[in-house]
Amino acid sequence: MLPNVWQRSAAEPHVPVLAEEARELLAVRPGETVVDATFGAGGHARLLAADLRGRGKLIAIDRDPTTKPYFDRFKAVAGVEARFLRGDFSVVLAQLAANGVRADAILLDLGVSSMQVDRPERGFSYATDAPLDMRMDPSAELTAREIVNGWPERELATIFRRYGEERYAERIARAIARRREREPFARTGELVDAIKSAIPTPARFGEGHPAKRVFQALRIAVNDELGALEAALPAAVAMLRPGGRLAVISFHSLEDRAVKRFLQEQARGCTCPPDFPVCVCGREPALRLLTRKAVRPSARELDTNPRAASARLRAAVRT
Ligand SMILES: C[S@@+](CC[C@H](N)C(=O)[O-])C[C@H]1O[C@@H](n2cnc3c(N)ncnc32)[C@H](O)[C@@H]1O
Numbered sequence: 001m002l003p004n005v006w007q008r009s010a011a012e013p014h015v016p017v018l019a020e021e022a023r024e025l026l027a028v029r030p031g032e033t034v035v036d037a038t039f040g041a042g043g044h045a046r047l048l049a050a051d052l053r054g055r056g057k058l059i060a061i062d063r064d065p066t067t068k069p070y071f072d073r074f075k076a077v078a079g080v081e082a083r084f085l086r087g088d089f090s091v092v093l094a095q096l097a098a099n100g101v102r103a104d105a106i107l108l109d110l111g112v113s114s115m116q117v118d119r120p121e122r123g124f125s126y127a128t129d130a131p132l133d134m135r136m137d138p139s140a141e142l143t144a145r146e147i148v149n150g151w152p153e154r155e156l157a158t159i160f161r162r163y164g165e166e167r168y169a170e171r172i173a174r175a176i177a178r179r180r181e182r183e184p185f186a187r188t189g190e191l192v193d194a195i196k197s198a199i200p201t202p203a204r205f206g207e208g209h210p211a212k213r214v215f216q217a218l219r220i221a222v223n224d225e226l227g228a229l230e231a232a233l234p235a236a237v238a239m240l241r242p243g244g245r246l247a248v249i250s251f252h253s254l255e256d257r258a259v260k261r262f263l264q265e266q267a268r269g270c271t272c273p274p275d276f277p278v279c280v281c282g283r284e285p286a287l288r289l290l291t292r293k294a295v296r297p298s299a300r301e302l303d304t305n306p307r308a309a310s311a312r313l314r315a316a317v318r319t
Pocket of ligand 1: 015062111114
């Protein structure tokens with residue numbers, strides 16, 4: 001069971017979001033194979049493993065190697081067979097599907113974990129000065145530093161607008177381009193200063209920290225979060241057994257839109273033009289939706305975990 005109030009602490013560094021709702025939709029039964037494709041600190045995995053009641057298998061995936069100690073701790077008490085696969089979930093899910101591994105429940109809890117954000121040296125946070133990094137997988141090539149120093153001004157503006165919904169995207173991109181001509185950016189603090197200098201003074205005090213949206217945009221670009229999601233969804237469906245459930249928790253409107261479109265499209269049968277008298281495509285729906293509208297955190301959850309504010313959960317079952 002979830003504790004009544006799950007609070008972040010050294011022992012519980014990440015509070016799982018929409019945990020009971022995801023658990024209910026995934027409805028794991030003893031003997032099944034569960035894939036937690038975003039293991040993090042294993043909060044969701046523990047709940048799902050509990051529903052296996054000692055019989056079944058849990059496959060944990062994460063691209064961040066620092067999650068492995070959490071997996072080791074989880075495995076020691078999970079009471080079921082458990083494996084950790086380090087890598088991008090889009091690649092790992094496709095490999096598992098290609099190797100004939102089938103799952104009864106798959107969870108994707110997207111974005112970054114509290115451990116990643118709260119460790120200043122990872123460079124995800126605008127709140128502390130640190131190297132400009134933001135890689136979930138520290139062996140990946142692209143860092144925030146490379147994007148900030150190397151991408152054309154226009155591309156910077158595009159990602160700030162698209163991924164960060166930043167109103168002052170162009171002004172900030174221009175300030176970055178000017179400043180890097182003098183000296184390349186190396187640290188988050190320098191970037192925060194450049195962002196602050198680019199936006200009008202009154203705007204620095206509304207809508208949260210002035211660097212919040214640009215940092216979010218950079219993080220999404222560094223980790224190609226939307227690309228990974230779009231590749232992972234079909235791979236997850238390919239892995240599901242008939243009757244298998246897929247649940248996705250997203251934190252960004254672009255992610256949620258991609259999930260919604262994909263699930264709706266997979267839940268549609270015939271794709272013939274409406275003026276065709278009979279179906280010639282013969283397409284059967286691959287999924288049945290379990291959520292018509294996205295599930296959002298309750299007021300009670302938001303009281304104890306404000307980081308859940310933008311979470312949206314959607315789920316479907318393999319036909
Ligand atoms: C929101 S956290 C998950 C937290 C987890 N559900 C828990 O209860 O502790 C997201 C995790 O997914 C991982 N992640 C994000 N995108 C990934 C990807 N494309 N492939 C593999 N892991 C990814 C991150 O490294 C992070 O550990």
